[in-house]
Amino acid sequence: MTEATIKLVGLRKAFGKNQVLRGVDLDLAPGQVTVLMGANGAGKSTLVKVLCGVHAADAGTVTLAGVAFAPASPSAALRAGVVTVHQNINDGVVPDLDVASNLLLDHLADGAGAFLNDRKMRARAREIAAAVGLEVDVARPVAGLALADRQLVSIARAMAQEPQLLILDEPTSSLSATEAERLFALIERLRAQGVAILYISHRMSDIRRLADRIVSMRDGAISGRFEGQPLDYSGAVRAMLGHEITEVDITIPTPGAPVLEARGLVLRPGARPFDLTAPQNEVIAITGLVGSGKTALAEVLFGLAQPTAGSLRLDDAPYTPRTATEAVAAGVFLCPKDRLINAVVADFDITRNLTLPFLRRHSRAHFLRRASENATATRMVGEMGVVCQSPADGILTLSGGNQQKVMVARWMAEASRLLILDEPFQGVDIQARRDICAKIRATAQTRATIVFVAELDEALEVADRILVLSEHSIVGAHRNENIDVAAIMAEVVDAAPETTRELA
Amino acid sequence: MNPDKRSAVELMIRYGFLVLMAGLIVFFGSTAEGFLTPFSAVFILQSVAITGILALGVTATLVVGGFDLSIGAVATSALMLSSYVMVVWELSAFWAVLLCLLMGAAVGLVNGLLIVKMKVPDLLATLGMMFLLVGAQRIPTEGRSISTGMSLPDGSTANGTFSEGFLMLGRHRLDLILPDLLPLSVVFLIAIAVAVWVFLELTRHGRLMYAIGSNAQAAALAGANVNRYKVVAYMISGVLASVGGILLAARLGRGDVASGNNLLLDAVAAALIGFAVLGASKPNAFGTAIGALFVGILLQGLTMLNAPYYTQDFIKGAVLVVALVFTFALSARGSRGRG
Structure with missing residues (x-):
């Protein structure tokens, strides 16, 4: 193996009584993508925060290219060449500033002279943006960009630092397939340039695509290292959980009477109208790319937005919610996505x-x-x-x-009549996902259930029936039995809308 | 951090401020003659009654994640309005009180609507309202104070008087064990503090307001009517500020344009000191009342020790800074999760 870029020995960190890192030993080599897997609470986030200078370790050493590395602050870590792209997109950007200022933020924070030269800044920003394939007007405020573009801005900003170690914490969780592909290409280019990459994800598809090496983490320590092709994925999952994960076996029950009936629903002007029936005792998964209309549909059903056309009936009575309060009163509940923004108090x-x-x-x-x-x-x-x-x-x-x-x-x-869960497995490890899935299915007989998921794997684990949403309309319906995954994927991707990037 | 050290920090966060207050009482009790007497205690309470009531209003807006800078101006407006109603219009105390409370509620309603409907940031909306009220209250009398016998802009003389009943609100003392011990304004303070505490801590409306203050988006998606609760919070603040203004008018017995300059800062200080009491780290009625009391004890003690009056603001500021350190630095260390 090549000389390690970064070497962690016996890293420990506790918060009060809670020992989160219990002696982490890890080498990261240049030009290699190391995927870090771990259940929620295994200590991944804390490890990242120690490396990027947010927390100081209680014990243990980190050496970066042979030099002791103990950053006192995130900007110290950046200067030393450790760049982190956080899971929470808004950690990486300042929404009120324009793209150029965001891209050069670290440079500005370093103290680049008191006065700013807009023209020079924009030219430099355009170079940085071009290097990662980001095609937006650098004078636009970041707040006006799509979520995926905001993330590219935060990644591009990181790239401007010419990193030795790049840490990506669940970077694809809000990207569409095309956008994720662009990110993967970028990661591969950096790997070829000799950057060491630490990639944290729960997504099997990302891991298969990128990993040169998998490291599993459990209870604050490394529980398994897997190298050499082919990688032992099930071994990595086992090492992360401490036990085998069983396959999910779906037994489809007989659906009851219709609870929700949507007729001729049009989610936005120009979209094709569609019908949707959610019967009692059935779990429906609705899948589709980012921007395919999942959020729009959830908002219409929960009264947060009004459909362009079409009618809704709930238990055979007209259902026209105008606020979340009315939806809840009618027995329609929504567990929203992005829990830290939309749900957690x-x-x-x-x-x-x-x-x-x-x-x-x-x-x-x-x-x-x-x-x-x-x-x-x-x-x-x-x-x-x-x-x-x-x-x-x-x-x-x-x-x-x-x-x-x-x-x-x-x-x-x-008790609800219709329970809508929008991305209920977001940022959740496989064991917790199985627990939540089992609970959704075990209680499903009393109501209709609709689960919105971007990942097909998750739909297959939870649903009786899978609907595919594309261009704000339903393009396919599949009973979750001997399912043809390739056919669904084709529906998901084929009619994919042009990336909804405004031309600036 | 080892467990012992951790629990020591927790204890300090929780009881530090109460211990500090007890220490202050012991210190003044032993050094300032006459500090530990019922009348001294009552004097302290009376001195904090008005700012305490205003501070409870600010607390309501802090709970929903807002801030009301107009309370001082609402209080002085109520002072001027009640005087005008009685002295110039020659109406009864009943009308003076009623119109002041309506004015407070209306200002709160406008503040709330500016914030939730017009999307004006809370500090700016209430700052604008503050300037507006400070100006508006001076227009009817062309900037002069209101008292019986004053000449009006149209040349006539104002003949109305403050009614006895109205003055009682600010001056009357109830017999409690000792005759003439307990001022009515202190009774109002205690009753309002208890009512605000009960509302915020024990009712579902209070719970929802705390949820809105912590994460308005999550509260809305859980079915709470966020805008309505925010408007209600500003109305509570406006009404309580006008109560403070009424009590001030009743104590002064004239519509003094120059009084009430310190009300806003003192009330805000009391509410923010309240964050530190019992390690709450959030706005709360009990803490606010204690915060007001703390400032009152400190100032009374210093006065009795013959500290010069001009040091008072400095000491209030120092206390506020210490309280904020208790709240933010220490409690953030104590409760930091692994995120």
């Missing part, structure tokens, strides 16, 4: 997060009844298998997977 404990939508049921004459809240929280924590010390734990003390379980439990605590 950071100041609240688990109990208060759980009971948030149904406070009326937990109160008498406007006064909350703590006993009623606590009973519900204890029941749901138990049923969902949320790993915590007590329901009074702060929500942010939980790992991502457990936070997501609480968010799903929030909407399962009460």
Whole structure:
């Protein structure tokens, strides 16, 4: 093996009583993509934060190209050549500034003289953008860009630093297939230039595409190293979980009466109208690329947006929600995607997060009844298998997977007619995903269920029926039985809309 | 961090401020003669009653993640309005109080609508409202203070008087164990503090307001009517500020244009100090009341030790900075998750 770019020995880090890193030993070689796998709470994020200068390690050493490396701040890590692209896109960009300023932000923060030369900055920014294949007007504010472009800006910004080590933390979670492909090409080019790359992902498709080497992490230590082609994927998953993962076996029940019926629904002007029926006791997965209309459909069903045309009926009565409040009152619940933005109330404990939508049921004459809240929280924590010390734990003390379980439990605590889950497996490890899946299926007989997922693998694990959304319309329906994955993929990608990039 | 050290920090965050306050009382009790008497205690309460009530209003807006800079101006507007109603219009105390409360609610409503409908940032909307009110309250009297016998812009003389009942609101003292011990304004403060605490902590509306303050988007997607609760918070703030203004008018007995300059800063300081009480790290009614009391004790003690009056603002500022350190630096270290 080539000389390691970065070498970690016995790295330890604790937060209070919680020992998160328990002696991590890891070498990362130049020109190699190392995929880091680990369940939620295994310590991946903490490891990244130590490397990029957010946290200082309690013990252990890191050497970068033979020199001791202990960055005191993220900008120190950057200067030393360790560049990190975070999972949360808005960590990487300043939305109010234009693209050029964002691309040169680190340069500006370094103190590049007191005055800025717009023309020079833009020219330099265009070079940086071109190097990663980002085609936008650099004078546009980042807030006006599509999510995928914002991410490219944050990656391009990182590239401007000519990194020795590039860390990518779930970079594809909000990219479409074409955009992800562009990112992969970029990563391959950097690999060829001799950059060491640490790639963190739960997505099997990314891992298969990129990995030269897989490192599994469990309980704050490296639990397995896998090199040499072909890579042992199931071994890596086993090392990450500490046990085998079983295949999911879907038994499709007989669907009941229709709960939701949509007729002639048009999600945006010009889109093809479609019908959708969600019967009781059926789990429907709706899949499609980013921008295919999944969010638009979820918003229409939950009353956050109005359809361009078409009608909705719920339990054979007209259903025309104008707000989320009305949808919830009608028994239509939505567990939204991007939990930290749309769902988690950071100041609240688990109990208060759980009971948030149904406070009326937990109160008498406007006064909350703590006993009623606590009973519900204890029941749901138990049923969902949320790993915590007590329901009074702060929500942010939980790992991502457990936070997501609480968010799903929030909407399962009460009986619904239609439960919509938008990307319920986002940033969730395979074990937590299986737990959430099992819970969705086990409770499905009392309602209709619609799950929006971008990953086909996830649809196959959860659904009785899979619908494919493309260009804001349903283009295919498949019973989840002896399914032809290639046919679905063709539907997903074939009619794919032109990337919705505005010409600037 | 080892467990012992960690729990020590937690204890410090939780009880540090109360210990500091107890220490202050012991210190003043032993050095300032007459500090530990019922009348001294009541004097402290009376001195913080008005700012305390205003601070409870600010607390309501802080809970929903907003901020109300117009409270001081609302209070002085209520002072001027109640005086005008009684002295110039010669109406009863009932009308003075009613119109002031309506004015406070209306200002809160406008603030709230500017923020949720017109999307004006909260600080700017309420700052604009502050300037507007400071100016508006001076127009009817051409900038002069209001008192019985003053001459009006049209040349006539104002003959109305402050009614006895109205003045009682600010000056009357109830008998409690000792005769003439408890001022009515302190009773109002305690009643309002308890009511705001109950509303915020024990009702579902309070819970939703905290949820909105922490993550408005999540609260909206959970079915909460975010805009309505925000407007309600500004209306609570406006009404409580006008109550403070009424009590101020009743204490002064005249519509003094120059009074109430410090109300805003003192109230904001009390509400922010409240973050540190019992390690709450969030706006809360109990903490706000304690925060107001803390400032009152400090100033009364220093006055009794003959510290010059001009050092008071400096000391208030220092206390505020210490309280903010308690809230943000220490509690952030104590509760940092692994993210």
